[in-house]
Amino acid sequence: MQEEDDVKLPSRRALLAMIGQVAGGATMYQAMSSMGYAAESDYRGPVKLSNAKPGSTVLVLGAGLAGMTAAYELRAAGYKVRILEFNRRAGGRNWSLRGGDRYTELGGATQTVSFAKGNYINPGPWRIPYHHHAVLDYCRRLGVALEPFIQVNYNAYLHNTQAFGGKPQRFRHVQTDLQGHVAELLAKATNQGGLDQAVTKEDRERLLEGLKAWGTLDKEYRYVASSATSDKRGYEIDPGGGLMPLAKPSQPLGLNDILSSGMWAQVNAGNLYEFQSAIFEPVGGMDQIGKAFERELKPLIQYGAKVTKIEQSASKVTVTWVDADKGGAARQASADWCVCTIPLSILSQIDVQVGEPMRDAIAAVPYGASVKVGLEFKRRFWEQDELIYGGVTQTNLPIRNISYPSTGFFSKGPGVLLGCYAFDNVHAFRLTAMSPEERVQAALDMGAQIHPQYKQEFKTGVSVAWNRVPFINGCYGRWTDALREQHYKNLCAIDGRIVLAGEHASYIPAWMEGAILSALDAIQRLHAKAQAA
Template structure:
């Protein structure tokens, strides 16, 4: 996520990670399904979206869910929660009341219209999520003596230096033939404003640049109140540090202002859906077999609280939202093409660590109110809470969020407790207060999650071309849905849109008789 912006955005678009939401408004399933029954596998957002809309359209719906809670990856952990990873890593969260960490999704782009609409319909209150904070840090362990730099300084100085260079080229007439003389004059004025250049089109220490990058000494009141400008960082130093690569995280379409978060944690979304369809859910249901014939679908499952107790559930149709990593290990009676599609998609590795501290030192000492700091250390980033600003008491940071690659695999291999320990050690290189202020923490490695075995579908362009259409087809009486069956994988919007598309096509098929 800290690669060059152009290359990263192209890669994300190719894999469907930067695609725009295709939500066109609330679905209307018109026509009488005549008592048709639908069995939904999985009570994540895709499964519960399908259940909510199908029941309203007159279908008889039942959901089987592996966990003892609804929401799936939509999951907020609070004090008192107990959970276990594969391999026996059991944890009990010790956060103070009111504090939480989102170990699954944690932010909502403003253009994820489907999710936002369901939040509105279900009464989920939202508040702004701070993605960009100019006062947060960009950190390289090999640049500036390991000292973190403010986002504002790197962004403003890089922009200023490049504006000065372009202004010099423009003044020398090097753009003749590409830009008209009139446009060159306007370009110079634009560069002066955009790049904080002085009257000589130079980016230099002074009050002009200080209005953008801040001051060495801020303006005050009374005697000695005059501001003192700071020294800009040299262009060569910025280039060699490679910190400019992290600026893409504030410019990409997915992360642009305004982003949102539910008040009280992302889990509030799953809880709101469960309030509507919770009576349809059978919890602790581990699916072991999915069979179908020309008349319907039969699913075999076990109650995880009573191992060995085999049960069956049948319906006319089935919407399966089980992650492909799990589904590929279950006996499923579908076509060879769909079997190949299920087996073709690996899942991304991701690890999150939540850390509770005695006080909100990032606000009190560093004046960082929300936002994200990025680093080349294995923790990758630190996200500061976007709520409870300027209050006393304890606070929780997202102290590590890895996504694929060596760092993610390294953290996955550690015990939950060792991940927390490492996150504190690495984080203290950015915030020295860590070691004195840290109290407790939790972590989650998604490849050790028993119900997902990974974070999200990790499509390649080649795999999409060959398998995506087959994955999304109505195969007999079975249809798949979930973020993996979308062009917005890893986002809740992808799960919702996939479910809406699936039930829309299923409904047409049912009405055909």
């Protein structure tokens, strides 16, 4: 028999790839952490611009986070800045809807939000990952208070209409049982010599011990009902005190049942980099970030300005605009330079005087669809009846997600949850085609399959379909690798005196971090050009 050290072994990369194929990303990351290969990205810090030339001026188009970031930093460098904003508020997609707000979508349907005082829904961004350093840095600098956002709640539900008789399953049950069954399979393969040609003896021993702990396997490497497994998935009868009934371990779900349900994929959502703890949200609504920027920049902002034309010459940029609500006579604003953060879905409809490469790039990027529905209920039944405090329930129904508020725990009176978040799929387009009231009713009907209390406890609701939002006509720039290869650099390049910024000009589309980083990069390059001019 050939000695183990003489056997030609694949690299550990091959082993990790095999684990990933068999057990999924979560197991592979566990193995990577054990072997010391998991790493985090570096933080590059805030932008630092030198003093601008005296009298230099900049027009910023759009008072979303990208536009206000650009304006904030350029003003600090000494530029005279003016912002043109389509809406009567700042923030763009950084937006919250509260009681008393009115919102009119394309087509004319108007909703008046009737949530109780203090309740709100975030139609756009609703969470900030811990590694979105730029957003967190501006929250610190602008004094925006943050609180934890609960992404993964082990007591929330996973739901598939075709599995377990349509009955929702607790996240902790599916997640724990999946890990246990997969760990048992890998342990069997290791013990039976199935990995003999893949790893050293020491690696096998370490892997077996890791699988035993990770999958809560017994001494024979089996995943079976026990106190240890119940310590992860929960007990059928919880431990008590005095002469209360003895604790009773819960019975794991079968591996075949989990795999056929498709819930194993739902479990892994919380392992995505953007959703790993810690995650944050501003106290009082996501729009607190936009409002903080607005407090700093309000004197610079011209609200209700609908841009109709962008021209440039060798010495300046001239923007033509009209009143967004009333129309009327055209007005113009000019500056030495222009930072344009208007979404490409809108910019592609405007006469923009840039070269063909940038024009082609502006026209090339489609926008994804998204629908959110906020539902207010008479009481927080998800807490009182089901012990769900924050987190997200996932379902194969068109509503896709139910997100429970991560704030106001145990409070009395009405509570608001996110009753639908359909993102960039056929369901989002179908919901978009409905009226606002029909979307709310659909969210109620579907959510009742998970929470029977819905119909009895419902109070009011509001819906936002992003393809019908007037200032963007979509949710986010939907790049593909092929589109980026052809157009991305042309989109981000400075064209004469104009540079574009926004989440569409980033590799983090649909996130506030992408918008802010794009703006910081754009103004640094524009500033360098202005200084050299």
